[in-house]
Amino acid sequence: MTCMRLGFICTVFWVNAALAVSVTQRAGNNFRTTANNQEFALNRSNVNPGQFGLLRTYDFNAKVETQPLVLENGAGADDLVIITTMKNEVIGINARTNDTVYKVKLGPEISSQDMDMWKHTPTWGISATPIIDPASNTLFVASWQKKNNDNRFRDYWVYALNPLTGSQKSPPLRIFGKSQEGNGCWFNDAGATYRLNQQTKQFVYPKMRAGLALTANNGLVMAFAANGESYQGGRKNPHGFVVAFDTRALLGLPGFSKNAAIFCATAFNSWGAGIWQAGGAPVTEDDMVYVATSNGTSNNGDVDLAESMIKLRFKPGVSGARPELQKVDFYKAFLDERVSKDKCLWQDNDSEVSCGRAGVGSAGADWDFGAAGPMLVPGSRLLLQGTKDGIIYSLDKFQLGQNDRFNQLLSKPPLVATYYGGGTAENWDRVQHLNRSLPCPASGNSDHGWFVPCGDPENNKMHHIHSLALAQRDETGGVVYVWGENSRLKSYNFSTLDGNLPSFRAEADDLASVGVESPGGMPGGLLMVSGKPSTSTGFAHAIDFDSAIVWAVFSKFGDANKEFAEGQLIAYDATTMLPGNKLQRLFRTGDDNSGGLGKMSRMIPPVVANGRVYVMIYRVGTSDCTVPDNQLPVCSQLKVYGLK
CATH class of the missing domain: 2.40.10.480 (Thrombin, subunit H)
Incomplete structure (x- = not known):
């Protein structure tokens, strides 16, 4: 299983003598670093308007919401x-x-x-x-x-x-069944129905956004949210699920159960904890699985795990028995459950805005700890999570902390990544009372049903995080990139060594969703890093800092969630810092007044492989886009960029 443990090279990229790679899963690898350290064609000297640009397009008569995959030499040569x-x-x-x-x-x-x-x-x-x-x-x-x-x-x-x-x-296998925790949850519950206009309809639908993942012991892992995330009561409640099949059963091999392992993130009479992660796949390492949940029931126990990081173990079935997903550990970022003050986990209720204050099912409870997919820094214990509160949480994969939401964090204070570009003193002031940078209930924006952050964050806006990327230097750390909503691309030095706090490195000038009021401007920037392998270390995941490029697709104008936003593909020198701690832009479609890309796809990052950059956009209202009656005609287009 050495090949599977290396993951980045063997599970993700197939490397041949021609130095080409295959991108076989969401975010490039099972650690979700969104990095390709086997890119030899594109570099910082040739990614410029004179040498690099659009090569071709491919139109689809349907909407695409998934990341392209690339098989090296999969079409002959x-x-x-x-x-x-x-x-x-x-x-x-x-x-x-x-x-x-x-x-x-x-x-x-x-x-x-x-x-x-x-x-x-x-x-x-x-x-x-x-x-x-x-x-x-x-x-x-x-x-x-x-x-x-x-x-x-x-x-x-x-x-x-x-x-x-x-x-x-x-033959395909149907996903259906009861969860294994004894909490009464059913996946795709056909009995949860209602009557509307004299028609019976299924009430709760699992809703799948997160990419698929593989474990090293033959587990195919899928994560689900639901259509809607408010309390409905009983079997009508929406739940977050993790589902896993044994790949040998999916391939029709004898002796393996065709039933799925099913984990429900909340109890039957609770709700939510959906796993969507902005399309990002679960992190996997050996037989372990990490997922981040979103809005729903959360309390001080270990059953209702909304707003949490959950660590599971996939256990294949023995002698034809059903496989299992075993809960190993969890971390709770904050509490969204409506409780009285005397039941809050911490005494300082004034600083815990989500303890006894967030209305269940209202916009005010829209914290979404799982707003991005988790990232595990290869070769380390460091598990990172970007959230709607603008914080990158740094967790210990060996001890997530459960209800201890502060002391077990590896980086204390947690990095308030998209509020400030500067030092830890401001960060500490923002988060010393755990999640002090969460939105304040006592805000002047309540007429819109949303809260604004406490204090004085950058541009007085919440900069939700939907994407992280990593340029790894060696086993001791590297540079993490994040581009929050209504914000700029920022980079931080991250260390895997105990006691080394992250530090601000540099930021770009380009602003996402210019002029859009917060909250809004979704999704900020979706990222990928490319470059050659490092020659200064033998660590398989390390990238050559002298060749590294950070790529992004971002909503230059508008909100790509509620509407169709004008997007831009942009590339920066990933590691060189200009005066004033600025990142150097290498290429962009359009200019300051035009995105130049088209209507960006909501949650699909660029894919860089073998000298090409693959970007998905939406086509709206075109004549060849066939959809059901009375539906808005929305289809997609693949744009391929490379050396001219």
Whole structure:
């Protein structure tokens, strides 16, 4: 299992003599560092407007909400780009010729807008980034489909495909069942129904955003939220789930259970704890799985785990028994449950804005600890989590801390990454009472149903975090990049050594979502780092700082969540600092007055592989975009950038 433990090289990138790579999963690797340290074609000298630009585009007649995957030499001598759509299509594209290698449809998509409060997602199908298992040469895809061709009821199916052809390796398996904690949760509960306009409909739907993940012991891991996250009562409550299959069962091998391990993040009579992570996949290491949950019921116990980091162990079934997801540890960032003051975990109630103050189901409880996917720094105990409160939490993977929300953090004070560009003194003042930088209930913005942060944060706005990226120097640390909403790209020196606090390094000048009021301006910047492998250390994950580039797709104008935002692809020198602690811009589409990219996709980061940069955008209202009646025509386009 050495290859699987290395992860970054073996599980994620296949490296051949030509120094090419395959990107086989969300955020590049199982640690979710969103980094490719095997990029030899693109560098800081040739990524400029004169040498680098748009090469080609590929139009889809469906909306795409998943990250492209790239198979080196998957189309003969050319790379194969794999795209999945919200019409349940899996499409293979020749990266050089732009020809369609294959196009398969897995099942009937859902024709409904009851899954999208902003009314611009006409169909639902494959909404989570698939994953390729290099060991078995298998593409695993989760597909959301109509049940018995009745749009009122839906099912999830898991497919094992040949990534080179799209053909099925074995029959798909349906995701359905009861959780294993004895708390009464059912995944895809067909009994939770209601009557509307003389029609019976399924009340609660699992909603999948987070990418798929693999463990080193044959586990395929999927994480789910739900459509809506407010208290409904009984079996109508939405829940967050982690589901895992044994990949050998998915491949049809005998002797392995076809049932899934199912973990429910809250009790039957509680609600929420959805796992969406802005599309980011769970972190996996050996048999361990890390997920970050969002709004819902949270208390001082170990059952209702909303607003938490959860550590699970995947245990394959023995002799055909059902596999398990065993809860190992957890960390609770704050409390959203409505409780009386005497039941608060800490006595200083005035500094705990979410203890006994956040109205359940209201916008005021929209903290979303799981607003980004977690990142595990390779070779270390350091687990990072970006959140809606603008903080990067630094956790110890060996001791998450459970209800001790401050003392167990590896970096104390926690880094208030998108509020301040400066030193730890300001950070300490912001968070010395645990989550003091959370929004204040006593704000002047209550007429809009939202809170603004306490104190005087940057631009007086909450800068939600939806993406992190890492340029790792060696086992002792590296540079972490974050681009919050309504903010600028910022970089921080992060150390894996005990007692070394993170420190501000540099920031860019470009501002996300210019002119958009907070909260808004989603998602800020979605990031990826590329460069050559380091020659100064033998550590497999280290990147050459002299070649490193940090790439971003960001909402230059507008909000990419509630509307369609003008996006921009941009590249910076990842490590050189200009006077005033500024990052040097190398390339951007458009200029100060134009994004130049088109309508950015909401949560898809750029993918850099073998001299090309793959970026997804939306196409709105085009004649070739076919959608169900009375639905907004929204489809997608793949843009491929590279050396001209």
